[in-house]
Amino acid sequence: MPSRLDVIHRFNEVGLARLDPRWAGGRPRLLGPDDEVLVVRTATTRPAEPGQPFTRWSIRKLTAHLRKVHGRVIRIGREALRSLLAGRGVTFQRTKTWKESTDPERDAELDRIEHVLERFPDRTFAFDEFGPLGIRPTAGSAWAERGRPERLPATDRRTATMDAAELEAGQRERTAGMIRLAELLAAGTPASADSVQAEIDARYRWLAELHPVTPEEFRAMGLGCVQNPSWRAAYEAVTPGLAEYQHTAIEFYATTRLV
Structure with missing residues (x-):
């Protein structure tokens, strides 16, 4: 560090420029x-x-x-x-999100509605049946x-109109499928066996009814069986090794059937 005398001498030589701290450029x-x-x-x-x-x-x-x-x-x-x-x-x-109608007569129906609205404004009325409360997509x-x-794209499939009984039945079936996988694991059945892959196929088809599932997304779900702490704990509570068993089975299914 320069002394005060050094600063004074340097100031006499270059003037105010000596007072510039000349900061470095940083990291x-x-x-x-x-x-x-x-x-x-x-x-x-x-x-x-x-x-x-x-x-x-x-x-x-x-x-x-x-x-x-x-x-x-x-x-x-x-x-x-x-x-x-x-x-x-x-x-x-x-x-x-947005929704798109799958009705093949959609354009013709819209044309008829517009025709009535334009030609008969005083005779137009609209009605709709009371639909499910949970159909609005969540961003x-x-x-x-x-x-x-x-x-x-938001799904407009039948899952939006599932009632409580259907949801409960689906949950029971998924629980039963997990128990069947645990039994196959206990019996020493390889994850690539047809019986195991049939259970994974049923799970994939159920998910596909909810929304389109890409192979990458399904593989990520399988990876979540071992990497997500709450998922892994739930599967391991059923039987030790079930989380890794499902991951292996889903990985095999995605790489052999979803390519």
């Missing part, structure tokens, strides 16, 4: 432009695509995932990641560009 950047692009692309991608067993990225989960991306390691703190996403215009926001959330939320 060098750890991320290059390509790394930043990868971070933004990963944040705006659904976790199921890279095989993660959850539906949306939190800052903590995204930071942990970036540290083990195949082929490169991206080390970034949580606040630095939050600032990077904000600087790139990526925010955490609600997704948007999710995800990282997306500011003002451009991710848009997902």
